[in-house]
Amino acid sequence: MSKYTEDDLREELKTKEYEYGFYTDIESETFPNGLNEAIVRAISKKKEEPQWMTDWRLEAFQVWKEMTEPEWANVHYKKPDFQGISYYSAPNSKPKYDSLDEVDPELLATFEKLGISLDEQKKLSGVAMDVVIDSVSVATTFKKTLGEKGIIFMSISEAIKEHPELVKKYLGTVVPQKDNFYAALNSAVFSDGSFCYIPKGVKCPMELSTYFRINQAGTGQFERTLVIADEGSYVSYLEGCTAPSRDENQLHAAVVELIALDDAEIKYSTVQNWYPGNAEGKGGVYNFVTKRGLCEKNAKISWTQVETGSAVTWKYPSCVLKGDNSVGEFYSIAVTNNYQQADTGTKMIHLGKNTKSTIISKGISAGKSQNSYRGLVQINSRAENARNFSQCDSLLMGNECGAHTFPYIEAKNKTAKIEHEATTSKIGEDQIFYCNQRGIDTEKAIALIVNGFSKEVLNKLPMEFAVEAQKLLEISLEGSVG
Amino acid sequence: MDLKEKLLSSFLVFENQVDIDTYVHDVRNDAIKIFEEKGFPTKKEEAWKYTSLNKILKEDYSLFPQQEDAIDYKDIKKYFIHDIDTYKIIFIDGKYSSHLSQTTHDGIDVCLMSSALSKPKYRILIENYFNKAATKDSLSSLNTAFSSEGAYIHIPKNKMVEKPIQIIHFSTGNESATMLQPRNLIVVDENSHVQIIERHQSLNNNPVLTNSVTEIFTNKRAIVDYYKIQNDNSNASLIDNTFIKQKKESVASVHTFAFGGKLTRNNLNFFQEGERIDSILKGVTIIGEKQHVDHNTLVHHIEPNCESHQDYKGIFGENSTGVFNGKIIVEKEAQKTNAFQANNNILVSDKATINTKPQLEIFADDVKCSHGCTIGQLDESAMFYMRSRGIPEKEAKALLMYAFSNNVLNSVKIPEMKQRITKIIAKKLGVNIGFDL
Numbered sequence: 001m002s003k004y005t006e007d008d009l010r011e012e013l014k015t016k017e018y019e020y021g022f023y024t025d026i027e028s029e030t031f032p033n034g035l036n037e038a039i040v041r042a043i044s045k046k047k048e049e050p051q052w053m054t055d056w057r058l059e060a061f062q063v064w065k066e067m068t069e070p071e072w073a074n075v076h077y078k079k080p081d082f083q084g085i086s087y088y089s090a091p092n093s094k095p096k097y098d099s100l101d102e103v104d105p106e107l108l109a110t111f112e113k114l115g116i117s118l119d120e121q122k123k124l125s126g127v128a129m130d131v132v133i134d135s136v137s138v139a140t141t142f143k144k145t146l147g148e149k150g151i152i153f154m155s156i157s158e159a160i161k162e163h164p165e166l167v168k169k170y171l172g173t174v175v176p177q178k179d180n181f182y183a184a185l186n187s188a189v190f191s192d193g194s195f196c197y198i199p200k201g202v203k204c205p206m207e208l209s210t211y212f213r214i215n216q217a218g219t220g221q222f223e224r225t226l227v228i229a230d231e232g233s234y235v236s237y238l239e240g241c242t243a244p245s246r247d248e249n250q251l252h253a254a255v256v257e258l259i260a261l262d263d264a265e266i267k268y269s270t271v272q273n274w275y276p277g278n279a280e281g282k283g284g285v286y287n288f289v290t291k292r293g294l295c296e297k298n299a300k301i302s303w304t305q306v307e308t309g310s311a312v313t314w315k316y317p318s319c320v321l322k323g324d325n326s327v328g329e330f331y332s333i334a335v336t337n338n339y340q341q342a343d344t345g346t347k348m349i350h351l352g353k354n355t356k357s358t359i360i361s362k363g364i365s366a367g368k369s370q371n372s373y374r375g376l377v378q379i380n381s382r383a384e385n386a387r388n389f390s391q392c393d394s395l396l397m398g399n400e401c402g403a404h405t406f407p408y409i410e411a412k413n414k415t416a417k418i419e420h421e422a423t424t425s426k427i428g429e430d431q432i433f434y435c436n437q438r439g440i441d442t443e444k445a446i447a448l449i450v451n452g453f454s455k456e457v458l459n460k461l462p463m464e465f466a467v468e469a470q471k472l473l474e475i476s477l478e479g480s481v482g
Numbered sequence: 483m484d485l486k487e488k489l490l491s492s493f494l495v496f497e498n499q500v501d502i503d504t505y506v507h508d509v510r511n512d513a514i515k516i517f518e519e520k521g522f523p524t525k526k527e528e529a530w531k532y533t534s535l536n537k538i539l540k541e542d543y544s545l546f547p548q549q550e551d552a553i554d555y556k557d558i559k560k561y562f563i564h565d566i567d568t569y570k571i572i573f574i575d576g577k578y579s580s581h582l583s584q585t586t587h588d589g590i591d592v593c594l595m596s597s598a599l600s601k602p603k604y605r606i607l608i609e610n611y612f613n614k615a616a617t618k619d620s621l622s623s624l625n626t627a628f629s630s631e632g633a634y635i636h637i638p639k640n641k642m643v644e645k646p647i648q649i650i651h652f653s654t655g656n657e658s659a660t661m662l663q664p665r666n667l668i669v670v671d672e673n674s675h676v677q678i679i680e681r682h683q684s685l686n687n688n689p690v691l692t693n694s695v696t697e698i699f700t701n702k703r704a705i706v707d708y709y710k711i712q713n714d715n716s717n718a719s720l721i722d723n724t725f726i727k728q729k730k731e732s733v734a735s736v737h738t739f740a741f742g743g744k745l746t747r748n749n750l751n752f753f754q755e756g757e758r759i760d761s762i763l764k765g766v767t768i769i770g771e772k773q774h775v776d777h778n779t780l781v782h783h784i785e786p787n788c789e790s791h792q793d794y795k796g797i798f799g800e801n802s803t804g805v806f807n808g809k810i811i812v813e814k815e816a817q818k819t820n821a822f823q824a825n826n827n828i829l830v831s832d833k834a835t836i837n838t839k840p841q842l843e844i845f846a847d848d849v850k851c852s853h854g855c856t857i858g859q860l861d862e863s864a865m866f867y868m869r870s871r872g873i874p875e876k877e878a879k880a881l882l883m884y885a886f887s888n889n890v891l892n893s894v895k896i897p898e899m900k901q902r903i904t905k906i907i908a909k910k911l912g913v914n915i916g917f918d919l
Binding site for chain 2: 398405421
């Protein structure tokens, strides 16, 4: 038998097409391309929003017009033409369904191809899903179970209608409209997203989950997620993405706001696998996301992310540790291959006393990709006894990729304890040899080692996601050892 | 008239005063254009995010101070490492002071930049090395445009320079405010070894702004040990730009002891242009009051099998601000690079601030690169141990802080220099103990 060499592996990897690249043909209702005040109004009207919401959007749009795109990130890409995208697209099948049987069978087939059949999810994992296909949520399961506990889990457009007091109170409090270019854009044109409210003292009995997909060609995806955990409550929220294959670049500018009130805990996990472009770096999704959480007293927010997709990623899930004794965590795996670029990391803003934060970031770069960690740890002068631990490890495969670390550490209090460490290395030949010697082929050995490298983060994912994430890692990296 | 305009208009006068050697003349003219275009760096630039020059640029600096009567050696003896024999190149207000200096042309050249720039016999060296390591950033360009005086050291092949060389720039403060722009060039040829100590000292309380550029070239297997003592008074600001180009198998180490001044900015840049090079960057920073010290380091690994070691310790008291911005770039050809960076800080006051940004940019896969960065306090159990054995709080603290910076001190190769630094540290920490327990 001829030897399976690294070159073969590399070849195989290169030719491997995006497995989830298909396109569901559902009649969509799409707005004309371009963005102006009329479009913003139209989106708002389409969604039958109250006046205050329309005003809020317009306010954001006014701010956005004055802003320029940020350029500080360590990524290079052709700027999207904001007048060349359509800002609204919704699947045509309406109205809402009470059961899965009513859902367009073609949609269901899409999910099946992705390996996340709703039925299966429903039966086996007990996950309630707010499925989002191109901006409008089409199926919400387990709503009744959640309803009994007083948990509100619905699309944000429904929430605007049904719980305006909550949305009005919290929307934009963590990520204000004028926070940054993409947050402003999102605030003006967001089409849908998820809304979740956990009442006082309630521990959410199941993992809440939402799937975003970009489906219609040339449609920007602007999701808005708002999670509020009231005093003493707990929720674990899962977000996962896979997008169909496209040649032109697609823009994804989501905003996620988390609010953890006193003693509450939010765990937010993401698996992101948007289309990364083909082996020549053509196409792929631009992922410019603003995610931020606010911790009140004794609260805890934990971000876990596995980033394997997107041509360009620009994402910094952050925690504002406002209350005393609050805790922020960030666990991340970012994998880049071919021409992918990722500039991701976190911000931990320590304002309260005895606040703690942990950052574990694992970057894996292969092919011709560039992977950057950019983080900020800020200890303000009143944050007595603040504690931070950061660790950023990078794994390089081949000498055409790059790994970069930009950690910013700012301490203004003498009681602060901050540790930061970063390493960069490659998979050792001795490690591969050890595995080969024991009959494990190179490909499996790499998967094994990469899994070990990212174990600390994978362990933080909920069971359902851990399996999917492991699969993704393998798909993204098979055989790319240099 | 702001400082930039003043500098630009006085450039023409300056160019006519100095000898117009065609090569250097062109270099200066190009440099002033770069400065004119870029201006002084602002906080908007990433590299200057945490350090603002606004305040110190407001002074009305005199650019070409008049030379005053010579200073007596006994008045300034304390600024020398005087207990060993050394070569000395001394400048007062930017002008060479022959009676304080001790230069040589015996086998090696330890002399002046002004003569190197004007005398034909140095011409080839100047053309080969002058402004060849310095980057084209605005402050270095400004220095290049006004470069006329400084130390010029050339060590030919196979020379072991038997005594260290001291370069000291004094400013007398006879003018209300002075701006100095010394320019040093150090070329060390194959297999040679030299130790150099550099210091900037102002002698009274008038504001001084020094924008210094030092270029160091270490050729094959050369060894250079460079020590910088920065312990100036509270109105003196220093922007110290150092560029080191290393060839194959050379070893260069720079120790920076930053104990004060109003604002100190160290731009320390290493470029490794050969295999098996070792670069060592170490520093101790102990400051208080409203002082500001910014270490900005760059190690550029271009070829394979090289190493770099960085170790910076900082202790920040009162209202002081410390900045550390360390960057390691590993190019994709630079396989088997071993780069290490550590930055440890202690904040001893509630009003002190530390901003640190250790940065790695890596394009090669077979490398070992790591950085570590900590901000913390003195170990309470260690404090308790000493207190319970009758050591007063202040001394116990000082001992711990001394131990904290000891890693860096231990690699100082001139014993007298180490003693001197130890004394300065004791004084800084306000104790009267020798630390040689």
